[in-house]
Amino acid sequence: xxxxxxxxxxxxxxxxxxxxxxxxxxxxxxxxxxxxxxxxxxxxxxxxxxxxxxxxxxxxxxxxxxxxxxxxxxxxxxxxxxxxxxxxxxxxxxxxxxxxxxxxxxxxxxxxxxxxxxxxxxxxxxxxxxxxxxxxxxxxxxxxxxxxxxxxxxxxxxxxxxxxxxxxxxxxxxxxxxxxxxxxxxxxxxxxxxxxxxxxxxxxxxxxxxxxxxxxxxxxxxxxxxxxxxxxxxxxxxxxxxxxxxxxxxxxxxxxxxxxxxxxxxxxxxxxxxxxxxxxxxxxxxxxxxxxxxxxxxxxxxxxxxxxxxxxxxxxxxxxxxxxxxxxxxxxxxxxxx
Amino acid sequence: xxxxxxxxxxxxxxxxxxxxxxxxxxxxxxxxxxxxxxxxxxxxxxxxxxxxxxxxxxxxxxxxxxxxxxxxxxxxxxxxxxxxxxxxxxxxxxxxxxxxxxxxxxxxxxxxxxxxxxxxxxxxxxxxxxxxxxxxxxxxxxxxxxxxxxxxxxxxxxxxxxxxxxxxxxxxxxxxxxxxxxxxxxxxxxxxxxxxxxxxxxxxxxxxxxxxxxxxxxxxxxxxxxxxxxxxxxxxxxxxxxxxxxxxxxxxxxxxxxxxxxxxxxxxxxxxxxxxxxxxxxxxxxxxxxxxxxxxxxxxxxxxxxxxxxxxxxxxxxxxxxxxxxxxxxxxxxxxxxxxxxxxxxxxxxxxxxxxxxxxxxxxxxxxxxxxxxxxxxxxxxxxxxxxxxxxxxxxxxxxxxxxxxxxxxxxxxxxxxxxxxxxxxxxxxxxxxxxxxxxxxxxxxxxxxxxxxxxxxxxxxxxxxxxxxxxxxxxxxxxxxxxxxxxxxxxxxxxxxxxxxxxxxxxxxxxxxxxxxxxxxxxxxxxxxxxxxxxxxxx
Numbered sequence: 001x002x003x004x005x006x007x008x009x010x011x012x013x014x015x016x017x018x019x020x021x022x023x024x025x026x027x028x029x030x031x032x033x034x035x036x037x038x039x040x041x042x043x044x045x046x047x048x049x050x051x052x053x054x055x056x057x058x059x060x061x062x063x064x065x066x067x068x069x070x071x072x073x074x075x076x077x078x079x080x081x082x083x084x085x086x087x088x089x090x091x092x093x094x095x096x097x098x099x100x101x102x103x104x105x106x107x108x109x110x111x112x113x114x115x116x117x118x119x120x121x122x123x124x125x126x127x128x129x130x131x132x133x134x135x136x137x138x139x140x141x142x143x144x145x146x147x148x149x150x151x152x153x154x155x156x157x158x159x160x161x162x163x164x165x166x167x168x169x170x171x172x173x174x175x176x177x178x179x180x181x182x183x184x185x186x187x188x189x190x191x192x193x194x195x196x197x198x199x200x201x202x203x204x205x206x207x208x209x210x211x212x213x214x215x216x217x218x219x220x221x222x223x224x225x226x227x228x229x230x231x232x233x234x235x236x237x238x239x240x241x242x243x244x245x246x247x248x249x250x251x252x253x254x255x256x257x258x259x260x261x262x263x264x265x266x267x268x269x270x271x272x273x274x275x276x277x278x279x280x281x282x283x284x285x286x287x288x289x290x291x292x293x294x295x296x297x298x299x300x301x302x303x304x305x306x307x308x309x310x311x312x313x314x315x316x317x318x319x320x321x322x323x324x325x326x327x328x329x330x331x332x333x334x335x336x337x338x
Numbered sequence: 339x340x341x342x343x344x345x346x347x348x349x350x351x352x353x354x355x356x357x358x359x360x361x362x363x364x365x366x367x368x369x370x371x372x373x374x375x376x377x378x379x380x381x382x383x384x385x386x387x388x389x390x391x392x393x394x395x396x397x398x399x400x401x402x403x404x405x406x407x408x409x410x411x412x413x414x415x416x417x418x419x420x421x422x423x424x425x426x427x428x429x430x431x432x433x434x435x436x437x438x439x440x441x442x443x444x445x446x447x448x449x450x451x452x453x454x455x456x457x458x459x460x461x462x463x464x465x466x467x468x469x470x471x472x473x474x475x476x477x478x479x480x481x482x483x484x485x486x487x488x489x490x491x492x493x494x495x496x497x498x499x500x501x502x503x504x505x506x507x508x509x510x511x512x513x514x515x516x517x518x519x520x521x522x523x524x525x526x527x528x529x530x531x532x533x534x535x536x537x538x539x540x541x542x543x544x545x546x547x548x549x550x551x552x553x554x555x556x557x558x559x560x561x562x563x564x565x566x567x568x569x570x571x572x573x574x575x576x577x578x579x580x581x582x583x584x585x586x587x588x589x590x591x592x593x594x595x596x597x598x599x600x601x602x603x604x605x606x607x608x609x610x611x612x613x614x615x616x617x618x619x620x621x622x623x624x625x626x627x628x629x630x631x632x633x634x635x636x637x638x639x640x641x642x643x644x645x646x647x648x649x650x651x652x653x654x655x656x657x658x659x660x661x662x663x664x665x666x667x668x669x670x671x672x673x674x675x676x677x678x679x680x681x682x683x684x685x686x687x688x689x690x691x692x693x694x695x696x697x698x699x700x701x702x703x704x705x706x707x708x709x710x711x712x713x714x715x716x717x718x719x720x721x722x723x724x725x726x727x728x729x730x731x732x733x734x735x736x737x738x739x740x741x742x743x744x745x746x747x748x749x750x751x752x753x754x755x756x757x758x759x760x761x762x763x764x765x766x767x768x769x770x771x772x773x774x775x776x777x778x779x780x781x782x783x784x785x786x787x788x789x790x791x792x793x794x795x796x797x798x799x800x801x802x803x804x805x806x807x808x809x810x811x812x813x814x815x816x817x818x819x820x821x822x823x824x825x826x827x828x829x830x831x832x833x834x835x836x837x838x839x840x841x842x843x844x845x846x847x848x849x850x851x852x853x854x855x856x857x858x859x860x861x862x863x864x865x866x867x868x869x870x871x872x873x874x875x876x877x878x
Binding site: 015017020027029036040048082089216248 | 355392837840852859867
């Protein structure tokens with residue numbers, strides 16, 4: 001289990017830190033001396049979940065590797081908003097090549113480090129487009145060869161940088177520029193798309209995990225775990241996108257939380273293809289609560305609510321709850337340590 | 339500048355790009371008024387002292403508490419704690435046991451012998467405080483801290499007013515009362531006991547006092563005419579409790595009826611039980627919902643075997659036969675007689691029908707307004723008579739010890755303003771920290787720690803304290819349940835959740851915004867657990 005039982009009653013372990021917690025119980029993010037891998041002045045939108053997710057993951061990895069880290073970035077929002085020439089927001093060793101080849105470049109960097117005999121760890125990272133669509137072949141190869149790379153996907157469920165187009169990670173019914181709200185089945189179709197964490201698990205890599213920007217302790221624990229292992233590893237982080245999702249900039253973390261608490265985004269970790277732990281739902285909510293706050297689902301809540309579509313999305317959440325055992329009688333509504 | 343072909347700028351940090359210019363609203367740190375502080379009649383900074391208690395620094399918690407209220411061990415026992423009623427945590431699980439923690443701090447202070455902060459530099463002015471109940475003691479304390487000399491007079495033989503002569507020892511042990519009073523007197527106060535003031539102006543002139551604070555309380559039990567035989571024992575509950583406090587309890591017999599529905603009625607009934615009454619019946623003319631007594635007192639009394647006779651009035655008392663008439667509530671909720679009577683066996687009848695104030699010491703001063711039996715006062719607590727202030731039960735307000743403590747503080751400040759020729763201006767209140775300002779996701783569920791009650795059997799015959807205190811472990815747990823509504827408690831959330839690293843963590847564990855880079859997304863506001871950040875529009 002990456003989740004710690006809660007011993008401190010004022011804020012549990014949900015907040016970033018707390019003056020009364022021992023240093024080792026606080027997150028990397030609570031440390032005034034954290035790396036700040038991606039620095040101020042980047043051009044991400046207000047409330048960008050991806051900028052936040054990248055800093056969370058990379059700061060944790062920087063601590064785990066004692067700063068001996070190289071990061072390879074695919075094309076995408078993260079690359080564009082962080083490095084418009086002549087500025088860069090990266091305060092770590094960072095490399096960008098092409099949209100589709102980040103996993104292969106990361107493999108090369110890892111091989112180079114091995115040949116040079118340097119103990120530098122490698123992370124490859126991309127958005128969901130670069131991971132599940134464009135870079136998928138290279139990523140699958142990296143998994144299959146078991147190259148010593150942690151690949152992180154910052155999943156904001158679409159091609160947001162180029163104007164919000166559908167990716168294979170866009171959920172059903174969501175409006176994008178290529179799945180407009182027209183015709184008998186408005187928004188993205190049901191029954192398509194890829195569940196990359198499960199595809200990664202099918203490659204039998206040593207570690208696969210999902211996380212969100214709403215649970216920092218969990219996210220950091222997973223980065224730590226991943227960096228303690230070698231070979232191909234995969235981390236899939238849900239990072240809400242105010243622009244593409246049509247949500248309030250202040251709602252970014254709240255939406256990530258609702259995605260997990262509704263069951264639509266299961267948070268778990270797996271080793272060698274077997275789920276080893278799940279983060280149980282603490283206060284389960286119905287999917288409406290998550291969907292309503294996003295304009296990409298506004299058509300579901302028009303004068304005639306699309307109850308059938310909402311029911312299908314709820315069924316997806318319920319299926320996740322059943323598949324990953326997300327509702328645990330022992331932990332439901334009980335934050336107290338026994 | 340030497341740059342490669344087709345490149346016009348050198349590579350540099352993105353910090354050159356001040357994204358703060360995108361912003362139309364800016365976050366600012368605020369201190370909102372927690373509902374507990376807002377509800378406290380004594381004006382305590384409850385969130386403030388719980389904050390200190392959370393780290394286990396009980397002395398500093400106590401010192402924060404006594405800035406406003408010098409009687410925490412007493413208030414931790416007798417206060418009806420409106421703070422807990424309004425506590426935002428009610429909507430998460432249960433209210434924080436503020437009163438229990440206050441008592442723990444008060445008891446810890448007594449156990450360690452912590453003394454109050456010393457008196458202020460002598461101002462050369464001299465104030466007369468009439469009455470040594472909670473209002474008089476509170477005023478004395480605050481006046482001494484402001485450097486005024488104080489003479490405290492009381493008509494009774496001992497200090498404490500209704501805390502000694504009204505509240506029974508099983509609710510407020512005398513050792514606690516004595517300890518907290520002594521601490522105030524130790525600040526250098528001239529005390530005159532058995533000293534009744536008959537004319538305030540004469541007393542002022544004679545003693546050369548620069549100002550007077552009247553905290554004479556409401557000591558006279560209200561009477562009602564009950565046709566009664568010569569042998570029937572009808573006793574005023576106020577006098578009864580006073581006599582018990584003087585260790586001279588009257589004989590009541592085995593069957594005692596108490597008439598009334600306030601806390602005094604319950605104090606009298608529970609005291610009668612302890613003195614050996616087998617039956618203690620409270621006769622009240624209205625129903626449970628309309629009864630003014632506190633819910634806790636009611637439940638404890640029932641637990642001790644006190645019985646209730648709702649919707650009834652006493653119509654006569656002959657020999658040992660007490661006649662009650664049944665009442666019915668009319669459409670407006672007022673009780674009306676039904677003409678139906680019932681007989682009760684009774685050896686004594688205690689009247690607890692409310693108390694009046696003896697204001698004869700203010701007679702002959704037309705500038706003093708007395709309305710509904712109480713003195714009207716300005717916000718500074720000054721009466722119509724310049725330099726004469728009043729507070730506590732003698733003024734229009736809820737008649738509780740905590741209100742009286744608050745009056746004492748306010749009057750002391752009013753007197754200080756008066757003596758310095760300043761106009762009293764009440765400080766503006768901060769915006770209330772409403773539940774909607776909180777993000778309660780971050781607070782782990784944790785039900786409150788209850789103070790154990792003395793086992794019923796043990797308390798029935800004794801004046802031992804009924805409610806026991808918290809252990810240190812429980813007090814710490816309870817303090818940490820505080821959600822710190824509206825006031826930063828250093829959880830690092832804002833520092834952690836900013837996508838633009840625009841929150842700076844300072845050396846003192848507090849934070850500030852770097853407006854060069856803050857884009858105004860307001861995630862920090864949404865994820866601040868306690869609602870201590872607010873968005874305000876930028877001037878554009």
